[in-house]
Amino acid sequence: MLSFLKPPATGETSGWFSRLKQGLSKTRQELGQRLSAVFGAGRKLDEAFYEELETVLLSSDVGVAATDHVMEELRGRARREHVTDAAQLKDALGETLLELLKPVALPLVIDSHKPFVIMLAGVNGSGKTTSIGKLAHFYQQQGRKVLLAAGDTFRAAAREQLMIWGARNNVTVVAQQSGDAAAVIYDAIQAALARGVDVVLADTAGRLPTQLHLMEEIKKVKRAIGKALPGAPHEVLLVIDAGTGQNAVTQVKAFDDALGVTGLILTKLDGTAKGGAIAAIAHARATRSEGKPIPVRFIGVGEGLDDLQPFRAEEFVAALLD
Numbered sequence: 001m002l003s004f005l006k007p008p009a010t011g012e013t014s015g016w017f018s019r020l021k022q023g024l025s026k027t028r029q030e031l032g033q034r035l036s037a038v039f040g041a042g043r044k045l046d047e048a049f050y051e052e053l054e055t056v057l058l059s060s061d062v063g064v065a066a067t068d069h070v071m072e073e074l075r076g077r078a079r080r081e082h083v084t085d086a087a088q089l090k091d092a093l094g095e096t097l098l099e100l101l102k103p104v105a106l107p108l109v110i111d112s113h114k115p116f117v118i119m120l121a122g123v124n125g126s127g128k129t130t131s132i133g134k135l136a137h138f139y140q141q142q143g144r145k146v147l148l149a150a151g152d153t154f155r156a157a158a159r160e161q162l163m164i165w166g167a168r169n170n171v172t173v174v175a176q177q178s179g180d181a182a183a184v185i186y187d188a189i190q191a192a193l194a195r196g197v198d199v200v201l202a203d204t205a206g207r208l209p210t211q212l213h214l215m216e217e218i219k220k221v222k223r224a225i226g227k228a229l230p231g232a233p234h235e236v237l238l239v240i241d242a243g244t245g246q247n248a249v250t251q252v253k254a255f256d257d258a259l260g261v262t263g264l265i266l267t268k269l270d271g272t273a274k275g276g277a278i279a280a281i282a283h284a285r286a287t288r289s290e291g292k293p294i295p296v297r298f299i300g301v302g303e304g305l306d307d308l309q310p311f312r313a314e315e316f317v318a319a320l321l322d
Helices: 013-022 026-037 046-061 063-078 086-104 128-141 156-169 180-196 212-228 248-258 277-286 315-320
Strands: 116-122 145-147 172-174 199-202 235-240 264-269 296-300 308-310
Touching: 013 026, 013 248, 026 046, 026 086, 026 315, 046 063, 063 086, 063 277, 086 277, 116 128, 116 180, 116 212, 116 248, 128 145, 128 156, 128 199, 128 264, 128 296, 128 308, 145 156, 145 180, 145 315, 156 172, 172 180, 180 199, 180 212, 212 248, 235 248, 248 277, 264 277, 277 296
Parallel strands: 116 199, 116 235, 145 172, 145 199, 235 264, 264 296
Antiparallel strands: 296 308
8 A cells, every 4th residue: 555545444345445446457557567667666767767757647638738747746846855766756646646636536426306306418438328327226225216217219229227236226217218318308207307316327328529419409408407307417427438548538529528527437447457547537627727527426346236436536547556
């Protein structure tokens, strides 16, 4: 464990931490081996060191801007503290990454409305429908009553997949054989109001930001949700496949411009050796003129029901670098 991080508590938290480390194994193996070489004992802080470290971060999809930020912080710390041995900077790397990620590690609080309506969006294949199933399980474990809205009316398979998740979690799914997404989600919200549901999870069809007509369509879906329940959706979650790397930053901007994204889910971290994309996203959003980065609400590191959990910056950095 990095010296500046406390080990997780025993029980459920430590169990998740173990799964997190396992889920990040591809990134840990590639990043860890390369960082061990860069921070090797007796290694001097020279330009060759900084260039190698920069290459390692870039190859892990940390991104150019975020990598520049990290490198600047490390160089500054080395000057201030008169560090000459590379090994002494490893903790500094972890601390810098933690400072970058902490502002986006904000849990989703759903107590402000009943029902609390969560709209999910993302590109095709990002893991959106699977994430909805896991979110249903997550909130059920908290004793919440959950309802699913099968708003992906483009693909029959998506509706069927959501029905399977509903059966698996013993959760009601509102769906239609035909019709548009807005109508399905409208019916789901009316059902939720009638049944005293706590959380509505509304699926939408996957789309690329470049498909302008589909981006216009999802804006209409959001407006329809607001007509069904004023103030809804209360959260707009964008689901991002961690394996898309730097494309994730572009996706965030495009969907945020269209929908006003309020939170992110980063999926499939177990399937990539480039888990640094989360740092690129955090840095890109932190440097917006508004100064309000979009929170990373959840991360997914496996196929199990419990493998989607709230994002905790300290655990993530520890699992990545320890």
